Amino acid sequence: MSYATNQNIVDRLGATLAAQLTTEDSSTTPDQDLITTARSYAEGEIDGYLGRRYKIPVDVSRDARTAALLRGHTITITVYRLHTGRPSVPERVTKDYESAIAWLEKVAAGDVVLPAAVELAGPDSHGPVGEAYGRDVMDWLDL
16 A cells, blocks of 8 residues: 555656656656655655554545645655755755655654554554564573
């Protein structure tokens, strides 16, 4: 499940800048494969934070507010990732990225609630990592 579409990214950047960031030649058409890769990376990064507290991927069809929040942060992180392939990242893009990560850190810490997302069960649960490396594995390692 995606939190944003490639078109959301192109809309934020504008077609000309999207093409400049995703192609090496003077093409006026954005490289959709590169946008998909950057967007997938952004969604993975988001899930890395959200997975500490919520079932991932978050079902954005459950709440329009949640969908809008995750779409916005996915776009912001994707735009940042696309810029990192260039000699310099504009300050505004970096600040937006840092703001998105700060928000995700707050969600992961439980300081911000993600509307309508399904919380993981149990006080010791830490998402997929907590499930994969739970007590049984620690016993096996003799810790």
